[in-house]
Amino acid sequence: MLDPTLSGELDTVPRYDRFATVDEVHESLTALAAAHPGTATLRRVGTSRLGEPMLCLTVGEGRNHAIVAAGPHPNEPIGGLTVVHLAGRLCADPDLRGSYTWHIVGCVDPDGTRLNEGWFAGPYTKAHYGRHFYRPAGAEQVEWTFPFSYKRAYFDRVMPETLALMRLIDTTRPTFMTTLHNSELGGVFYYLSRPEPALQAVLTALPGRYGLPLHAGEPEHPAITRIGEAVFLSPRMEDVYDYTEALGQDPTPLITGAASDSHAARYGTLCMIAEMPYWIDPTAGDTTPTAHVYADLVRTQAADLRSAHAVLDEALNGVAGDVVSGSPFLRASRHFIPLLAEMATAGEQRAGAPENARQATAAELSSRRGLVHSYRLRFGGMLLRALEGEVAIGNGTPSIRRHLSALSETYDEWCADAEAGTPSQTIPIEHLVALQYGAVLAGAAHAAR
Template identity: 70%
Template sequence: MIDPALSDELDSVPHYDRFATVDEITAALTRLAGDHPGVASLRRVGSSALGEPILCLTVGDGPRHALVGAMPHPNEPIGGLTVIHLATRLCEDAGLRASTGCTWHIVGCLDPDGTRLNEGWFAGPFTKAHYGRHFYRPAGDEQVEWTFPFAYKRAYFDRVTPETLALMRLIDDTRPAFMTTLHNAEMGGAFFYLNRPVPALQSVLKALPGRYGVPLHAGEPEHPSVRTLEEAVFLTPRMEDAYDYIEALGEDPVAQIAGGASDSYAARYGTLCLAAELPYWREPAAGDRSPAGISYADLLGAHAADLRESFAVLDETLSAVSADLATRSPFIRASRFFVPFVEGMAATARHRAEAPESDRPATVAERRSCHDTVHSVRLRFGGMLLRALEGELAIGNGTPAIRTRARVLSETYAAWCAEAEAGTPDETIPIGHLVAIQYGGILAGAAHA
């Protein structure tokens, strides 16, 4: 349930027609620090791989510490606007600061290098094709949330990125009672991760999306090892659980897992951690639990085949040009990570289709979720591979293989985009509604920490 005080705060969120860039976020936090001396201060807590300052705005002087970090994944920019609004309200409203009982540490952008590579779609048009064509997500061992130290069985990771190191130091320095790194999804319904059950908080989180007509997610979880606390609220996945699940399928976990995540690192301080996963596009079927007229096993089998087909196109393209590539651009590094990752997704779906517990009816939400995942894989990773090839062409490396594969993939990609946009209405959720859901989750999380 949403109490009246929180409801009033949600009403403070303005309308937005675009997402904020790195420079706009930095300017907003810098301006707040200058306008509110004694209340807010801005400091550099680290650097990106390319030398960009990572800044943290500290607001208030409450006895508990709350840590909020936007854009650990640079293709997820809702959080940039959310931190600007959160920081503005905390700076301007002494009553709100006091009611939270927290000193707030707000990082405007955890991955500025990667975020700049997504800014081509931040102002729209907000179509799936435009999004995918300007999409970037780093390889797994370059992502903030996948590069905390990790050691389990045969897995060992200590190649901590500079951005992750900044967040690690901030966690150690503040020992937060509450922490959220701001994420979002693309399609489907809204859902949340908590690193421990908090029933009262879960009730608030489940109520927030409905206030804005956003369905709760009833489809496939992000990974089969994820445990459900209640509808659309999941226990934050541990890399150890993902490792064990992949290992039990007979696959190699080391090939699919990089490092640990921020919530696992913060666990040493008893921190309550929250992540809100929100879609850009409204999908009514995301919450539809009615029968889909197909067995779950057959759905997963077809899903595996679609993923395998998508992998084959991407893998054939990457293999054909690999010997000719002249750079190690971010798009090439990401493609080399994610193309095999798609093959692993297909293998997991195939194994799940053969499991006895999959012999049941599938729901409409599960069917929609599988379809959306295939579209996401094609538009995301096809778009990045195209950007990789275009980058090679831009520096004059137009070998016959690169020219040919860029043309063929471009034609295939156009067909993928048309299919994705035809499969569901392209109704974007108002950005202000998405910011309000994240904002409400942050305030509720801090209150229940």
């Protein structure tokens, strides 16, 4: 059961009919600072690569510091609404601030977030989401471009946005930090930088308030450690490296930099990420064994990923001599499409492990199929945007137009398959915001104790 005070706070979340744009988040934080001059201060903590300001609202004067940052991945906009609601409540209620000084960053990747705003107002179908989707190439993601050095991997190409978040961490040495992510389809799950059983109990109770399942399917990567029901240790690039190396693959193509929680670890910060999906998957928490052998699921997923790679790679290579823009969609395509082949190889190699000769659960079955749908729509959608961008600037060569037409036809088939193959009931946005908001309050309160 949730604490009555926390339950009461969840009830303060209003109804939303769409996600907030970068401008709307910044306007809301600016208005709060103006309305609460003795309580909140707004400052610019950095500048994006395209010149966008990165704004941080600081509320309170407690001895502990908390960082709450929205938009670490630009296709994950729940956090924009969460930080605005959190900031408003902290300004209005001194008791809610607790022993903290709160540092609330409106968006750490404003450039990338703007490239997703085409789907923020709906309709919330997988097809519409995929056609307006953008995720930066690995070396351009704020969350994965902190300095990293391990074995043969080395990364120090820190972006301005990453540097801004690094400076904020180093200046405040936070007791608690969360970057506000979210997933797409499945159940709710969490990442913690260390096991915290009392906090885990609160976090896993939150989704039930809204009838949402906990994630019982696949972790986002096989190297990730589960520490409780729907709770995992924060991913570490060292673990990804070692896991990939043990499979006989070269880990370096998969490695960029470390994450923000790795940087904050030097200060003993409790870091938390609350992941919740846009769409309900009723089997996400179903651990009932199925008739499928788990090893066969791994092989099938690998085959599907390899097939998707073949389609996308043919189009990407087919226009390689014609494209001129160097757009972010093209850079992202060049990064992610080869990774599909790497993932397929990893699946093929691990399928034969003795521990995989077991029955798969219903949650594992749906999460493996869902990942294939997600990657086809994500990466296919970005490549289509890249080709459409070339045409839009007058570079519609016969090759670009031919591959755009062929890929569009295949992409329509992928969209129909995704809509038919997995549930598409959209979770109310206010429930997602309330879950994230509640997790932030619970995590901060626990860390302060």
